[in-house]
Amino acid sequence: GQNIDQPTEMTATEGAIVQINCTYQTSGFNGLFWYQQHAGEAPTFLSYNVLDGLEEKGRFSSFLSRSKGYSYLLLKELQMKDSASYLCAVRGLTGANNLFFGTGTRLTVIP
Amino acid sequence: DGGITQSPKYLFRKEGQNVTLSCEQNLNHDAMYWYRQDPGQGLRLIYYSQIVNDFQKGDIAEGYSVSREKKESFPLTVTSAQKNPTAFYLCASRNMNTGELFFGEGSRLTVL
Numbered sequence: 001g002q003n004i005d006q007p008t009e010m011t012a013t014e015g016a017i018v019q020i021n022c023t024y025q026t027s028g029f030n031g032l033f034w035y036q037q038h039a040g041e042a043p044t045f046l047s048y049n050v051l052d053g054l055e056e057k058g059r060f061s062s063f064l065s066r067s068k069g070y071s072y073l074l075l076k077e078l079q080m081k082d083s084a085s086y087l088c089a090v091r092g093l094t095g096a097n098n099l100f101f102g103t104g105t106r107l108t109v110i111p
Numbered sequence: 112d113g114g115i116t117q118s119p120k121y122l123f124r125k126e127g128q129n130v131t132l133s134c135e136q137n138l139n140h141d142a143m144y145w146y147r148q149d150p151g152q153g154l155r156l157i158y159y160s161q162i163v164n165d166f167q168k169g170d171i172a173e174g175y176s177v178s179r180e181k182k183e184s185f186p187l188t189v190t191s192a193q194k195n196p197t198a199f200y201l202c203a204s205r206n207m208n209t210g211e212l213f214f215g216e217g218s219r220l221t222v223l
Contacts, residue, residue: 004153031210042201042214043154087153091210098144098169099212101153 002026004102006088011108012078020073020086020105028093034062034073035087037104043087046073075107083109113138117202117215124189124196124222132187132218134202142205143185144212147171147198154201160185189220197222 003025012018024032031050035043047055049064049071061074075082085104092098115136124130136143142161146154156169160179174193179185189196199219203212 008151033211035212040199040217040219042216043212044214045211048209048211089154089212098156098159099210101146101155103151103153 002090002092002100004088004090004100006086006102006105008103009106009108011110012075014078014080014109014111016078017074017076018078018107020075020088020107022071022073022088022102024069024071024088024090024102026069026090026092026100029066029090030093031091032062032064032071033089033091033099034060034071035089037085037087039084046086078109080109080111083107115202115204115213115215117200117218119218120216122218122220124220126222127191129188129190130220132189132200132202132220134185134187134215135183136185136204136213136215137183138204138206138213139182140204140213141182141207143179144203144205145169145175145177145185145187146201146203148201148217149198157187157200196220 005023034046037043047062054063059076064071085106087104088102089099118133144159145157158177160166176188201217202215
């Protein structure tokens with residue numbers, strides 16, 4: 001089975017740094033994705049980790065530790081437009097290689 | 112531009128009616144997916160198709176049906192058998208090389 005845990009909600013201040021954690025327990029692992037989703041809109045791709053370590057992309061970074069079943073998304077220099085839900089998704093090892101999603105973390109950026 | 116188009120964006124249905132949600136992609140992706148999203152829950156997989164004329168049930172397929180007659184199209188029918196159909200429905204296709212999912216804008220279905 002698959003189990004993916006993320007905090008439900010977080011609040012952070014404009015200009016600050018926030019870290020959104022994701023822990024997972026899956027029967028197979030073939031990569032972890034982070035998506036951003038604004039209310040009522042489609043999720044958009046942020047990052048992909050398949051090996052341990054940090055992937056940096058502008059203000060966003062994502063970290064993976066496969067041995068710990070743990071990832072985080074780091075957002076720097078927060079802007080008001082970063083208020084959104086952030087979805088952690090794990091890619092399985094089944095023939096379909098489907099993605100399994102966590103419930104998402106709703107981030108609110110305040111002035 | 113390449114992408115995924117879902118329609119309609121908003122849909123109202125009376126109880127007992129079937130309704131079909133359209134999903135079209137021009138990304139030349141083989142695999143397509145339908146997810147349902149409810150408040151406080153993660154995306155849940157309804158059906159997926161890895162190739163034309165083939166599809167598989169996801170985790171919550173009961174009350175739904177799909178077809179995949181063309182590579183570009185993967186319509187979802189919400190039948191009257193679906194007991195709680197009010198939700199936000201997302202269609203996606205997958206880049207087989209990277210595994211990344213590309214999503215449509217979603218269809219919000221409300222049953223009156």
